[in-house]
Amino acid sequence: MSRRFSLTATGVFAGSLAALGAFAPTAAAVGPFDLAPLPLHSLFQEQEPDRLTVTVVDTNITRADGTYELRCGPSGGTHPEAASACARLDELAAEDKNPFAPVPDGQMCTMQMGGPATARVTGTWHGRSVDATFSRKNGCEISRWQNLVPVLPAARG
Structure with missing residues (x-):
């Protein structure tokens, strides 16, 4: 009885696979809105390391x-505090903040x-192009600068 059950289960399983194969799209049948399988290596591919040039x-x-x-992931480069600067950028990313965003128009400062x-x-940074300028000309800009220390040095007035 046990042998008959395993043969029956195997037969049902094989039939199910054959039925699924009849509905599986072929490479030619995949349209622009069909989900094509991703190569396995792309699921585990790491993002390019962050590379920034900081001029002060x-x-x-x-x-x-x-x-x-400044290089992050791993930290390096000629930045005098590369490890701390990368750690700060990681903190801001974890908070879902863009440290390079300008002060919003109309912001009271x-x-x-x-x-x-x-x-x-x-x-x-995080796969996005960065081109940001910083100053210390008002309270908003000072705060924006301080938020990025030690990527930027803790400047004195």
């Missing part, structure tokens, strides 16, 4: 001004001057 001027801090390369420091960050 007029910080009034010895050895803070200059142009640095305090009229204070945080010093002459300016910075420009270019490159790629």
Whole structure:
């Protein structure tokens, strides 16, 4: 009896596979809206590492001004605090924040001057192109700069 059950189950299983095969699309039948299988390696493919160029001027801090390369995933480059800078970018990503977004138009900002420091960050972050400028010309810009320390140096006024 056990033998008959296994033969019957195997027969049913084989028949089910054959029936499914009749409905499976062939490569020629896949249209633009059909789901095509992804290659297995693409499911596990890691994102390109982040690569940023950070240029800072007029910080009034010895050895803070200059142009640095920052690589994350793993951290490296010529940035003086690469590991800490990458960790900060990871924190902001975990909070689902774009640290390179400009101050929104119409944003009310305090009229204070945080010093002459300016910075420009270019490159790629999380697969997106970055080209952002930073200053310390008002409260919003100071806050935006401070949010990115240590990617940007803690400038003094």
